[in-house]
Each structure stands twice: as C-alpha cells, then as structure tokens.
Amino acid sequence: MPSPTAPPTPTxxxxxxxxxxxGFSHAWQTWNNCGPATLAMNLSYFGRPETQADTATVLxxxxxxxxVSPYELVAYARSLGFEAIDRVGGNVEMLKRLLxxxxxxxxxxxxxxxxxxxxxxYRLLIGYDDIAGEFVAFDSYFGPNTRLPYDQFDVEWRxxxxxxxxxxxxxxxxxxxxxxxxxxxxxxMYQAALATAQNEAEQNPDDPFxxxxxxxxxxxxxxxxEAATAYDRARRLGLPWRMLWYxxxxxxxxxxxxxxxxxxxxxxxxLRNAGNLEESHYWRGRALEALGRTEEARRAFEKALxxxxxxxxxxxxxxxLQ
Numbered sequence: 037m038p039s040p041t042a043p044p045t046p047t048x049x050x051x052x053x054x055x056x057x058x059g060f061s062h063a064w065q066t067w068n069n070c071g072p073a074t075l076a077m078n079l080s081y082f083g084r085p086e087t088q089a090d091t092a093t094v095l096x097x098x099x100x101x102x103x104v105s106p107y108e109l110v111a112y113a114r115s116l117g118f119e120a121i122d123r124v125g126g127n128v129e130m131l132k133r134l135l136x137x138x139x140x141x142x143x144x145x146x147x148x149x150x151x152x153x154x155x156x157x158y159r160l161l162i163g164y165d166d167i168a169g170e171f172v173a174f175d176s177y178f179g180p181n182t183r184l185p186y187d188q189f190d191v192e193w194r195x196x197x198x199x200x201x202x203x204x205x206x207x208x209x210x211x212x213x214x215x216x217x218x219x220x221x222x223x224x225m226y227q228a229a230l231a232t233a234q235n236e237a238e239q240n241p242d243d244p245f246x247x248x249x250x251x252x253x254x255x256x257x258x259x260x261x262e263a264a265t266a267y268d269r270a271r272r273l274g275l276p277w278r279m280l281w282y283x284x285x286x287x288x289x290x291x292x293x294x295x296x297x298x299x300x301x302x303x304x305x306x307l308r309n310a311g312n313l314e315e316s317h318y319w320r321g322r323a324l325e326a327l328g329r330t331e332e333a334r335r336a337f338e339k340a341l342x343x344x345x346x347x348x349x350x351x352x353x354x355x356x357l358q
Contacts, residue, residue, distance in 0.1 A: 051129075051132055051133060051136050051166075052136055053165075053166045053167060054163070054164060054165045054166060054167065055132070055135045055136045055163050055164055056162065056163035056172060057081065057135065057138065057140055057162045057163055058162075059080070059081050059083075060077055060078075060080050060081050060140075060160070060162060060174050060180075061076075061077065061080040062077060062174050062176075062179070062180040063076055063077055063087070063088050063176055064176060064177075064179075065088065065176035065177060066088065066089075066092075067099065067100070068096075068099075068100060068101065068102055069088055069092055069096070069176070070157050070158045070176050070177060071091075071095055071096070071103075071104030071108070071109060071158050072088045072089075072091035072092035072095045072096065072104065073088035073091075073176035074109075074142055074158040074159065074160050074174075074176055075091050075095070075109050075112060075113065075142070075158075075203075076088045076090070076091050077160050077174050077176070078113075078140060078142055078160050078203050079091075079113070079116070079203070081140055082118070082203075082205065084116065086116075088176075091112060094112055094115075094346065095108050095109070095112060096344070097343075097344055097345055097346065098312055098314075098343045098344060100312055101312060101314070101343065101344065102278075102281050102282075102310050102312070102313060103156065103281050103282050103313070103315065105282075106122035106142075106144060106199055106201050107122055109122070109142065109158075109201050109203075110122050110201060113203040118203050118204065118205065118206075119203075119204050119205070119206055119208070119209050119212075120201065120202060120203045120204070121201070121202050121212075121220075122199065122200070122201045122202075123199070123200055123202075123216065123219055123220075123225060124197040124198060124199050124200075124225060124226070124229050124252075124253075124256075125197065125198055125219065125225055125226070125228050125229030125232060125253075126141075126143075126193075126198040126199070126200045126219075127198065128186050128189075128190060130215065130216070130219075131143070131161060131164070131171070131200070132164050132166075133215050134202065134212075134215055135161060135162070135163055135164055137211055137215070138208070139202060139204050139208060139211070139212065139215075140160055140161060140162050140203075141160075141161045141200050141201070141202055142158055142159070142160055142161075142200060142201040142202075142203070143158070143159050143161055143189075143193055143199070143200050144156065144157075144158055144193075144196040144199040144200070144201070144282075145157055145158075145159055145189070145192040145193045145195070145196060146192045146193075146195040146196065146276070147177070147192065149177075152277075154276040154278060155278050155281075156196065156278070156281070156282040157177060158176075158201075159173045159174075159175050159182075159184070160173055160174040160175070161173050161184075162174055168183070168185075169185055169186050169187075170183045170184055170185050170186065171183075171184040171186065171189055172184075194236075194245060194249065195245050195248075196282070196283070197229060197233075197249045197252050197253070197283075198229070198232075222256070223257065226253045226256040226257050227253075227257070229249065229253045230249075230250060230253035230254065230257070232249075233246050233247075233249035233250045233253060234246075234250060236249075237250060242273055243273070244269075244270045244271075244273035244274055244275050245270070245275075247266050247267070247269045247270035247273065248266070248267065248270040248275065248279070248283075248285075250263075250266040250270075251263045251264070251266035251267040251270060251285055251286065251289060252283065252285040254266060254289075255285040255288050255289045255292075256285075260288075260289045260292035260293050261293055263285065263289040264286075264289045264290055264292075264293050264295065267285065267286045267289055267290070271286075277309065278309075280302055280305075280306055280316075281306060281310065281313060284315050284319065286302060287299055287302060287303070287315075287316075287319035287322075288319075290302070291319065291322055291323060291326070294326075296323040296326050296327050297323075299319055299320070299322070299323035300320060300323050300324070302316075302319075303316040303317070303319050303320035303323070304320075307320075312343045313343075314339075314340040314341075314343040314344040314347050314350065315340075317336050317337070317339045317340035317343070317350075318336070318337065318340045318347065318349055318350045318353065320336045321333040321334075321335075321336030321337040321340065321350070321353060322353065324336060325353070325357070330357060333353075333357065334354065334357050337350050337353050337354040337357070338354065341354065
C-alpha cells in the first residue's frame with residue numbers, strides 16, 4: 037500500500053500555524069453521492085484508484101439512497117486493508133493535530149444550500165490555516181480547496197454530534213491512538229460528548245441540536261429513558277425535516293422504552309418524503325414486530341433489503357422472523 041504524501045511525524049510536536057496535505061484527486065459528486073465521493077477522494081490520498089462509482093456500488097446499491105452512514109465508510113476502507121474508525125465528540129484542535137501529522141479527516145456536517153433545504157454532507161478536511169481561522173476541504177459539492185471558517189464549521193458539524201471518520205495506514209495506527217487517546221474508548225467518548233452537549237444546552241436551553249446530541253449520547257450509553265426525554269425536547273424545539281434521514285437515535289431510544297407508535301410515526305414521516313430510506317423501513321419493521329404485526333414487519337424488512345441488500349441489521353431482523 038503506497039505511503040501517504042505527507043509522512044507522519046514520530047512525536048507530537050507543537051502545531052504549526054498552517055498545514056495543507058496534497059496528493060488528492062477531487063470528485064464532483066453525482067446525485068446523492070457525497071459519501072462515496074468523499075471516501076474516494078480520501079482514498080486517492082493513498083494512491084488508490086477507486087472512483088465514486090466504485091465506492092457507491094458497495095455503499096449505496098440504490099442510486100437514490102439518501103444516506104451512507106459513517107460505519108459503512110469505515111467498513112469499505114477496512115475491506116481495502118486500511119485501518120479506519122468513526123468517532124463522535126471531536127473538536128477543532130484534534131482535527132488540526134491529525135492534519136498536521138498527515139492524516140486527513142472526513143467530517144459529517146450539515147449544509148443548507150437554500151432555505152428549508154438543509155441536508156447532511158460529508159467533507160474531507162485536508163488542511164487548516166490559523167491566520168485565516170479556516171479549514172481547507174475537498175468538498176464534493178462546493179469544490180476543491182473549499183475554505184471553512186472554524187466557527188461556522190463547528191456550527192454545522194455539531195448537528196452530527198461532531199462525527200468524524202479517519203482512514204489511515206497500519207503504520208499510522210499508533211499515531212492516531214496517541215492523538216485520540218481516551219476518545220478511542222466508546223464509553224469515555226460518549227460521556228465526554230454528553231458533557232459537551234449538556235453544557236451547550238445549559239448555555240442555550242432552546243437549542244434543539246444540543247438536546248438532540250444529549251439524546252444521541254445517552255442512547256449510546258444505554259440510558260434510554262433519559263434519551264427519549266431529550267429527543268422529545270429537541271423535537272418540540274424544532275429540527276430540520278431531513279434530520280432523521282441520517283441519524284437514528286430517536287428510533288432506537290423510543291423503541292427501547294416501548295414507544296412503538298412513536299417509532300412508526302417517525303418512520304412514516306420520513307417515508308412520506310423519501311420512500312427508499314432503508315433505515316426507516318427497518319425501524320418500522322422493528323416496531324411492527326414488537327406490536328405483534330409479524331407479516332407487516334416481514335414486508336418492512338424485505339423492503340429495507342430491497343433498497344440496500346447489504347444492510348446487516350435488516351438481514352438479521354428478517355432471519356429472526358423465519
């Protein structure tokens with residue numbers, strides 16, 4: 037496997053005021069293809085030939101699929117022999133540290149190209165400039181060398197609980213482990229992200245994204261009753277209409293506390309806007325199964341797999357009904 041163009045430094049030195057990694061091939065995304073396109077750009081840093089069409093074949097068999105989750109990007113990169121992880125609760129300084137040592141980062145963010153048209157969007161961070169106060173990104177929607185002011189980037193990033201994906205070579209593994217430290221432990225990571233979200237909610241109790249992130253972190257920690265309450269508050273305050281196309285914590289939390297009708301209501305709202313959301317079909321099936329509506333659940337799982345035959349959770353749920 038070729039070495040990256042910017043070899044990692046063996047020790048964690050003070051951050052330089054600017055870093056710009058090179059050797060990437062930019063890709064303008066095709067329809068709903070930012071995930072596969074961004075991963076292809078990331079892989080190009082290592083000399084890989086995969087195009088967004090190649091990655092999309094695995095990541096989104098349905099060309100009109102609206103969502104590719106971080107864990108799917110990770111699984112694809114690992115299938116090529118890379119190490120890869122997805123984490124939440126990142127911060128600007130950590131991203132800069134990674135970049136300064138030759139490791140690009142995929143950030144899952146929100147963008148709003150026009151009013152009431154917000155959507156999830158992956159961005160590949162390739163550098164930063166402290167003098168300008170900006171990240172530099174290869175963006176499949178806005179173009180190469182897109183400038184992202186730190187503050188605005190964080191506003192859009194935190195809507196996804198500051199999720200990031202790292203793809204790196206095995207010989208960079210120790211460096212990544214040193215930079216991330218305790219964030220490599222799931223429980224520690226979610227507890228830290230929860231504390232951040234709680235602090236943001238204290239500063240602004242009417243912030244729906246702070247409450248949503250509280251719910252997501254509590255869900256990951258298995259504290260479902262508290263999570264459901266936090267999600268209720270986020271929904272009352274108002275969330276973008278595409279929010280649950282990409283993030284599924286409310287389905288999980290409501291299901292865990294037996295609020296199956298709420299799961300069905302959320303799934304129906306999603307599917308009215310986009311009928312091919314396999315995750316919504318899956319959670320609809322889970323709720324129907326819990327309500328004893330087994331044949332309807334079977335059809336929901338089958339529909340999820342029709343849109344994404346690689347969807348492991350739906351495969352397992354369907355098999356359990358056999």
